[in-house]
Amino acid sequence: MVDKVEGWGRDIVLLLPNLVIAILIVIAAAFVARVVRGGVRKVMERVTNHAPQAKNVANLIATLAYVVVLAAGTFIALGTLGADDVVTTLLAGAGVVGLALGFAFQDIASNFIAGVLMAVRNPFVVGQIVETNGYMGTVKELTLRSTLIETFQGQTVIIPNAKVFQEPIVNFSATRHRRVDLGCGVGYGDDLEKAERVALEAIEGLDVRNTSRPVQLYYNEFGDSSINFTLRFWVDFSKQTDFLDAQSQAIKALKVAFDQNEITIPFPIRTLDFGPNGGVALSEMQLNTSRGDA
Template sequence: MSITDAYEIISEKLITWATNFIDMLPNILVAVIILILFYFLSKLARKITGKVFGKVSSNVSLVKLLGNTISLAIVVIGLFFALGVLNLDKTVTSLLAGVGVIGLALGFAFQDTAANFMSGIFLAIQKTFKVGEIIQSNGYMGVVKYINLRATIIHTFQGQEVILPNKMVFQNAIENFSDTNRRRVDLSCGISYGDDLDKVKEIATKAIQGSDFLSKEDQVDFVYTEFGDSSINFDLRFWLKDTSQSTYMHARSEAIVKLKKAFDENDIMIPFPIRTLDFGIKGGEKLNTMLKSKMD
């Protein structure tokens, strides 16, 4: 092949490409316009999503992620439309097939990550708990320090930080001690069988009433619960005006001190385990005989 023949072939190809490009110019222009329109539509959708979900959830990272996801989805749809205008249907089909295969592979590879992600979304939408609230979940109790799309971070009262995957939090029971702004102390105790039950109830109730930590809306509740082995047991229940763990612990401690002091002042006995040794039973040796033999 001579240089002249090669030149003619290249020229024909370039002319053909130029002709096709000129023929496609209207479609290319329409495709570009479609992409621009969908781009601005994606920005508008992101802004609207931020406002709408911002009212539903206080999780900023979740709101941003949802806005970005919706924005990206709109851009991808616009890209498919643009490719369709350019008669690149086979390219669109290939892209969709590739996205499907990749999505399936990623779905199997990141099952737990996806589960935590979706659980984080549901937790944020449902507003089960918020940052700063006291919760108990999966055996851990503490203050919620942070909520992201993968895990919930709890600062326990012992000083540790526990990272709980959102899947575990979402699928298991959650105790929220701050949501209702109410928290109760249940104090169990027992008195001897020789004490006056009505008197004990009156003294115990008065000992707790008027304390600074008590809620003004509720009364102190006193109930006898059972006949124990060496005592008649009761529960003393009272509500706190503050749900913090510090208030709870100090209120419980102060209630124990007040109750013990009131019982001591009124000669009411709180039984404790007593072991009785009987040396006079059949087959045994009496105490005085045993002591005399020791002295001899």
């Protein structure tokens, strides 16, 4: 027992220099890890333009950098103590556990990675109106796993970030303006030049219109009962009611202007032909029928 205790004592004395060095390495690694964490957080905030939804991502990545640096320092310290077998075992175990977790939580991991990338790219922010995966509404919340959208009918839709990242995203609020395309038609007997002039004047008089862009009118087809055209004008856009109100006012203004200038907006007309070979009017068909009965 005495010999064994003396052997342990000698081993500890011989190990003391390496132990001191290992402790200093861990302390230095902890200090460097804190510096790296702060630097990574600042870089992430700068890359994401201080977007509110990117704050969690910046903190998470900074924490991961802190853990990586601290773990590296710990492994170096263990190597200094001659515990290479322990380091190898830990690395092998971490690899196996990481692989197993990757297969088990691949959907969660893909949503998480997509959330990080979206926070860096910043395609939209909370409060903007977007359309993605067949849903259109206001973005209410962005998390590292999903995006919450409130539709205009009041429902909340939770979409995984992986699907949002992979599908096209239409951001209606990014430019802060939106174009209204209003379709209408005039009768074949109306003066098209006059109809165009009246329609443009009616829309140009709207208060909701963005005056920095001109009103445009294009005739586009010969319809069944009318010659159809499309009126295009721009409005300032921050919420869906801005678009709907402008569209509603334009319809009313166009209808009033056409009525005042005796320009017709035809409704669909159908001609029914009751003759076996065609060309027989309904009144004539009725007259022939009444004569036959007589």
